[in-house]
Amino acid sequence: MIFPTAPAPHVVAPDSVGRVMRIVLYALLPTVVLHVAFFGVGLLLQIALGSATALVTEAVALRLRRKPLEPFLKDGSAIVTATLLALCLPPLAPWWLIVSGTAFAILLAKHLYGGLGANPFNPAMVGYAVLLVSFPVQLLQWLPPAGMDIEHVKLTVGETIGAILTGSLPSRLTWDAVTSPTPLDALRTNLKMGMTMAEAQAAPIFGTLGGRGWEWINLATLAGGIALLALRIIRWHIPVAMLSAIVVCASLMYVVDPGAYAGPIFHLTSGASLLGAFFIATDPISAATSDRGRLIYGAGIGVLTYVIRTWGGYPDGVAFAVLLMNLSVPLIDRYTIPRIYGHAR
């Protein structure tokens, strides 16, 4: 009797990259639902456009690289990239923004470096950075969150699709009427205009914790992030380090001058702090890899995010902070190799 042989171990856990990516997508659901509740269905179309682009670009890149299509199209990583990018774009952003951003992310940031597992930079953040640098105007055209007593600007589903695909609004509305800055952006502009913190935060787009609507979306993101932690898809080091760094920086500056700097709660619940901490910075491929390395990596992202937000010229700092720390990963990894069993302490 001849038996087939395979090297040990003969039992492995039935896990897959696809499962990991699917769980990340499920964990984003609360964020997406609340986003839609506050900003309309635009996001869903953005995600659909982005995912379709991601899969097509992925297929083209795989074909060019002569790699098998099926396992890599099924792994879900391209969809995660597209969804994260879509969450960063204004809901009514024109279609070519998400399409070009996603295509750039998958083709240049991912496959040019060797595809899944080999990209040194977070593809979604590369896509976002390219769009932000190239089309800053379109990226600032956010909508006012629901519940602000400006129901007349509310778009129907058809009008939303029309706005994204054609770039034109129904005749009753103008872009100026429907758009509104994000809370982070509004705060920066108001402070630059010489307002005090209290005056700057009196605008209706500010809520109890951070931006109106945003605070709830961010709490949903937090819930999703905690689910990822509980399911052991991500580990605590990066989110805790990043959020702690933001809190420390924001608290320090707030104590120095509460009139000129927003407090830590505002920073946590505005912009992409929580999305960044749980879903973007935790992308293991482009992150540092040892526990200690991840603490340094996360803290670096937190500090840079605060610095760029507070003194930089962009509406949020997470994307550039992540990319800058991606750049430092080889260095961090080199100096944070854990002590091996039996080697000197």
Added chain:
Amino acid sequence: MTSSQALRGGLRIEAHKQRSTKHHIRTASHSEHYVIPLDQHSGRPALPLVKVGEHVRMYQPIAQPAPGISAWLHAPASGEVVAIEPRPAPHRLGAPTLSIVIANDWCDEPFDNAAAIVSFEQISPKEACEHIARGGIVGLGGAAFPTANKLESSLCENGPQLLLNGAECEPYISCDEVLMRERAEDIVFGARALLHALCAPNCTIAIEDDVPEAQAALVKAIDKAGDSRIRIRVVPAIYPAGGERQLIATVFDAEVPHDGLPADIGVVCQNVGTAAAIARWLRDRQPLVSRIVTVTGDGVRDATNLETRIGTPFASLIADCGGYTERMSRLIMGGSMMGTPLPHDDLPVIKATNCIVAASALDLQPRGPEMPCIRCGACSQVCPAFLLPQQLYWYLQPFNGEQLERHGLLDCIECGCCDYVCPSQIPLAERFRESKPLLIRELDSRHNADAARARFYARNERLERLEAEHRAKLAEKRRPKSEPSSS
């Protein structure tokens, strides 16, 4: 009895032991032929003492240890030596290995191993070591390291701490569990002999927290012996808690140096099966010619533990267990995590054969398609050597010897935990296993290159020095000649 701190890393995986621990230990059917590979222990192959055609008696020494690390071999049955030739063996699947083949005459006529010992307490520790060597005793935990060699290298000033390893962490293997349950007295006897041979002050028997029956039996046997030097330490049932270095870390909260041995930190670790084998040799004068083998898995009809003579073919054990089931698909020697895959069952049981798994699809979890590493780090969370398997894997493609050395490829114990949890289904353990020899070769050649470079510089320096001396002498010679003309 104290509970112990948890192992760092490792896996809580299903043990799959109940199937084989339902029954008492049975004696395996005797075989027509016994095949005894000469290199079945660590170190150098034993040297045959018998010739083809010679009649041997049961327990008779048939091979003696080569100088250095090696072990005695004894005849498991009386009969005729019919061949001394290369035969396939489970520990050398690449090529057949020189073996002594004995045809059983079914008389079991015993050989009188002279030098009967009344009591091991009456001989000196050194004599006890020598006597243990003559019993062909090797480590029965899997590595088959000659026990006497280990004891001799472990002797130290105040006597090392003796650790008996009963933490049988790998799934499917249950030979130590049934041994502790049914022959606890042998283990305690062996422990006392080892304490004497090592001049050790005390002995810790480590067992996992999921074998209460074995624990109770050991407690009873220790009480009966009335030896207060022997105590039990319960460790959490985590794979690979029973790895020698891992167990020492758990029990003594101390690490074995990466380039050293347990003896360097004053510990000697022996398997409980080895202790029982020592008892049988010292007390019953039966050398190591048989051991308990677990035969289990969904691919065999009646899983059980068999007292098996060394050299018995696997096929005979399978027949003793009712034969293969229709679902049988793979044969493994050892457990499901580190076991050796076997291509067929015409192989002899060796001293290191603790378990044979006849695995069906229910026992195996086939690997999914391999995907690229996403650096998730699940592997580094479970690595009991605290390595970063994701980085090792990265530096394997292309092979970067310098980084592999820094990241501790040679410290990998090949337990397969990283492999088990990898979502990308990468056969990490296998990659590391095959890469270690490459790294060792590279380090050797680098070492040689460094030595050559040092020699080259030393030579240049020497030549320069000679040259300078030569010039100085020349100058010295010229000076007296020119002096008269100038004056």
